[in-house]
Amino acid sequence: MSNISFIDSLLNGVVVEWKALGELGQLFRGSGLQKKDFTETGVPAIHYGQIYTYYGLSTSKTKSFVSPDLARQLRKVNQGDVIITNTSENLEDVGKALVYLGEQQAVTGGHATILRPGNCLLGKYFAHFTQTSKFSGEKRRYAKGTKVIDVSATDMAKIRIPIPCPDNPKKSLEIQSEIVRILDTFTELAAELAAELTSELRVRKKQYNYYLEKLLSFETEEVEWRTLPEMSLDFGRGRSKHRPRNDGKLYGGNIPFIQTGDIRGAARIITSYEQTYSELGLKQSKLWPKGTLCITIAANIAETSILGFDACFPDSVIGFVADPSKTSSAYVEFVLQAAKGALEQKGKERSSAQSNINLETFEQLRLPFPSLVEQARIVATLDKFDALTDAISEALSHEIELRQKQCKYYRDLLLSFPKPEEVAV
Numbered sequence: 001m002s003n004i005s006f007i008d009s010l011l012n013g014v015v016v017e018w019k020a021l022g023e024l025g026q027l028f029r030g031s032g033l034q035k036k037d038f039t040e041t042g043v044p045a046i047h048y049g050q051i052y053t054y055y056g057l058s059t060s061k062t063k064s065f066v067s068p069d070l071a072r073q074l075r076k077v078n079q080g081d082v083i084i085t086n087t088s089e090n091l092e093d094v095g096k097a098l099v100y101l102g103e104q105q106a107v108t109g110g111h112a113t114i115l116r117p118g119n120c121l122l123g124k125y126f127a128h129f130t131q132t133s134k135f136s137g138e139k140r141r142y143a144k145g146t147k148v149i150d151v152s153a154t155d156m157a158k159i160r161i162p163i164p165c166p167d168n169p170k171k172s173l174e175i176q177s178e179i180v181r182i183l184d185t186f187t188e189l190a191a192e193l194a195a196e197l198t199s200e201l202r203v204r205k206k207q208y209n210y211y212l213e214k215l216l217s218f219e220t221e222e223v224e225w226r227t228l229p230e231m232s233l234d235f236g237r238g239r240s241k242h243r244p245r246n247d248g249k250l251y252g253g254n255i256p257f258i259q260t261g262d263i264r265g266a267a268r269i270i271t272s273y274e275q276t277y278s279e280l281g282l283k284q285s286k287l288w289p290k291g292t293l294c295i296t297i298a299a300n301i302a303e304t305s306i307l308g309f310d311a312c313f314p315d316s317v318i319g320f321v322a323d324p325s326k327t328s329s330a331y332v333e334f335v336l337q338a339a340k341g342a343l344e345q346k347g348k349e350r351s352s353a354q355s356n357i358n359l360e361t362f363e364q365l366r367l368p369f370p371s372l373v374e375q376a377r378i379v380a381t382l383d384k385f386d387a388l389t390d391a392i393s394e395a396l397s398h399e400i401e402l403r404q405k406q407c408k409y410y411r412d413l414l415l416s417f418p419k420p421e422e423v424a425v
Helices: 004-011 123-129 134-144 169-215 260-267 279-283 331-348 357-362 372-415
Strands: 016-020 026-031 045-046 064-066 081-084 095-100 106-108 114-118 159-162 224-227 233-236 251-257 275-277 293-296 304-307 319-324 365-368
Touching: 004 169, 081 123, 081 279, 095 123, 114 123, 114 279, 123 159, 123 169, 123 372, 134 159, 159 169, 224 279, 233 357, 251 279, 251 372, 260 293, 260 304, 275 279, 293 331, 304 331, 331 357
Parallel strands: 045 106
Antiparallel strands: 016 159, 026 114, 045 064, 081 095, 081 114, 224 365, 233 319, 251 275, 293 304, 293 319
16 A cells, blocks of 8 residues: 555545644653662653663653652653653764653653643654654754754754644544554564564573583593693784874774774674774784684673684784694684683672783683594584574564564654645645
């Protein structure tokens, strides 16, 4: 069914007017609310992150609270109110909306505008509309700032949205409710599918961790306990001698420069990078060969991945080049995955401010090394589980993306009313 015929069938000839949000309800800026104000119990508080967390565009629960004394000083959120983000570093995140359905009155911070809908606007209808390209165009007109972008409550009130049959609130709400019902159905189906795939992924990861532990326990097999330097052709921290490290002359060439984020975001093999070194950058660093196992030692401890190309990296990363007559990078990576929990704990003991661990810890760490044949068998077995987990993870991302596109298609179909200036004369 075409866009126009579907909308015409739904509206059945009623007029649609684009009205300013300020005409359809009351808007208030949220009160000042800081992280330190949150408590484990008390009055529900809706914070910035929650507006992105709830895929269904509404929630009756909150995970944060403030004390009743503080709540008395803050703007209140009633059941049915819409909380709209008005500040973000990204324009796309400004205007995200969440309908609060909790029975207990809540509060929110200055990052949000509270919309209290009048008798001709359904909060959920507006929340869905905030995800359309038409709304994006409207909010772009009023966005201020460069680093931090803000749309004030005053300007939010000027944003126009399409209201069917505005002179008959009862009929208007019926039409809005039908649109919401259809869009909620697609949203719920997408959420259910994501939950099923996430559950399957969790089971596979649990299975993978079971075999990782089992295969690397070595309770009865013959095994030698060796340090990483003993099993390597090269072992040590990355190098970045030049100061300041952010000197622009170091960057922009064609030499891959791997950072901790690249390791964290990679699968078992690093295939992409965000930064490159110039020839000057290379001179003050060290080029590690393809196949080097990279191990992080700061912030996120013992995250690992293997270089898929020659690259440099900073001293927050350790490089391990395996001696092929003794072991492989793939085997050592699996062993370090099994030891990750203990290494993270050691890092927390060393520093209360930020988890970190030094090269000496890894130099002294004794790890199990059976025969090369047994190492290869372990790697092959774990590779199969790893591949299965990756496949499910990829399928999960793909299915969620498809469902989101489907939701967007129907949302645009149901909410693509032409503005007066778009109607041909």
